[in-house]
Amino acid sequence: MTVSAQVKQTAATLKSAQANLASFALSTGNQQARELYDNAAQVTQEIVESLQLRVRELEEEEPQYRAP
């Protein structure tokens, strides 16, 4: 697996975790837990975006490995 594919996969996994966190935030009745989940969802979202940016850079560096 190329580096860009690896990073892409990690970004996808993190994206799925981020969605779960957002749904926990909606379903919990505990105010403290909701804030925590909301914050966690936001932070993971930022990391996901940073990773996606990195994927684009990598694909520019190694255009031969770009996914068709």
Place this chain on the structure above:
Amino acid sequence: MPTWVHIVYHSVVSLVYLFLLTKLIGKRQLSQLTFFEYIIGITIGSIASSVAIDKEDFLDGTIAMGIYALLPILFELIALKSQRFRNFVEGKGRVLIKNGKVLERNLRKERMTIDDLMQQLRMKNAFKVADVEFALMEPNGRLSVLKISDRQPLTAKQLGLKVLPEAEPQVVVMDGHLVEQSLKTKGLDRHWLLGELEKQGVRLEDVFYAETDERGGLYIDLYEDEGVVQQMKTMQMTHVQLRKCQADLELFALDTNDERMKSVYAQEAKRLDELLRELTPYLNPQSGRSIRKAVEATT
């Protein structure tokens, strides 16, 4: 005095009196082992009702109720001492099937038809006379049935199986509340219970009922049988995903030669690590000791 005052007064007195008498007679009456006991219960009840309603019979009725309650007790006390008296008062059972043969003469003495007998046998799960070794009509009118030996349910002993001795179960969580007393009887404490709950991945507040079993384990019933467990699983899965991503990021940081990217990866890995530290108590309470305190705090 108006009539209704009489009735209120009589009803209350007869109710209290009836209550005291039934306490005196005790549980035996309830089992109605003999026809006599069955009739006595009905009679006392009907006298009590006439005491409550009739204006004149108040004293007479209470005396009659007392006699109907005390005389059977006297009979029972005598029956304890004398076998002959016991046979006379309480009656004896009558054998209806012996060695697999129906005793027609005894059947006739009980004024039972073969249909009555078959009905009673069926209620004891014996659908064929051929399955029955011995049947006895008890004094209370019910039939006791002994099936022939090869039609009896198989037991572990016959198979030579070793089975765990039964231990009386203890209810340790009831309606979501911990029962300290029964934990103590088992020589356990709340730390053990919370530990067991953690092992099974549930929180105390989600448990409706829990009991110990003979192996020293715990059987749990949850308020929301499917939902909670499903949510717990999703939470654990999310926790694992986040940890994997965090590890990936650290790996990328080590792998890359690009200094700028190295620092970006390392920074994101650190952020995720901090996040995980905060989330762990919520997503995966089994890992991490501090959670036990959180669970205890909520109880």
